[in-house]
Amino acid sequence: MEQLKERIRREGKVLPGNIIKIDGFLNHRVDMKLLSDIADEFAKHFDISKVTMILTAEASGIALASMCAYKYGVPMIFAKKAKSDNIESGLIQSEIFSYTYKKRVTLLVSQEWLGPDERVLIIDDFMANGMAVGGLVDIVKKAGAELVGIGIAVEKGFQGGGDKFRAMEDIPYKALAVIEKADQNGIIFREEND
């Protein structure tokens, strides 16, 4: 998606340790018009008419998932992140390692909101190693629901998370901007056939 790549080139900052900061339009200060265009772009890659709900993980995925849900006319459900191991009843859980928190985190979705009849599109703003999205896929499987696809706005291609999902041929996966390399010389995107 050229518009997204252009924003990343223009406004993204590369910090030491391959950290790419694009919080001025995607993560912290959020440009909703851009998110609306991203939602329209996802609609070209997935069979939206099949989708009954959008699933994401708190917190930064919520804005984009909300916009997708609004445009597609379906509810948005977000998995909560619990830092404790408290087991409550009625919850579908998946334990992941969070690089943000540097510890194990449990993703939680109430069984009440994700049953076996749902056809789920997973949406997230950012993918690095794919741990969070992996947890969401696990939750969809545990619920016995159908996974329609995985849509990611920005993928750090060099961290391998996206390629893991591309290798799963039964799950449509689409990242709209795949960063192949990022350093002080700039940001290089992976060439793709859309």
Place this chain on the structure above:
Amino acid sequence: MEQLKERIRREGKVLPGNIIKIDGFLNHRVDMKLLSDIADEFAKHFDISKVTMILTAEASGIALASMCAYKYGVPMIFAKKAKSDNIESGLIQSEIFSYTYKKRVTLLVSQEWLGPDERVLIIDDFMANGMAVGGLVDIVKKAGAELVGIGIAVEKGFQGGGDKFRAMEDIPYKALAVIEKADQNGIIFREEND
């Protein structure tokens, strides 16, 4: 806002300890059409043409704040919650006590995204004691920005948070559904002159 009150009456559950669960349409599984109508309702109560950004706190306020920002054509910024006392540079901070986490939490917004020229509308989905919104007001003041108003979807009126803000005559405050009493007999809303 009658539509919102009707949803709360129909789908809300009152748990022991005056906990009101409305996560089926507002908090966890989110009905974006309802949030879109709530955004339209706020536009009747605030001077939206003045507003340059929407501010909320992660995580559950993000969906509603996103919808407001989208409809009003301004960016949405969310304050992050840090559970540590790590002081980073370039951040505007406010320390609050979180009843969710049962501990002190620091709300953080980058100075880069909230400067003195901004005219801020604070939006949140839920108010109980008003600690989170109080922290956001504090952040707006520390930034030297102008607070245009505070819009809340559902207020637990009996917990006093909203009345604290109503007493500040210089800040327009609006909650669209104020719950006066909630117990096993049902949910009673405060009568209001709109």
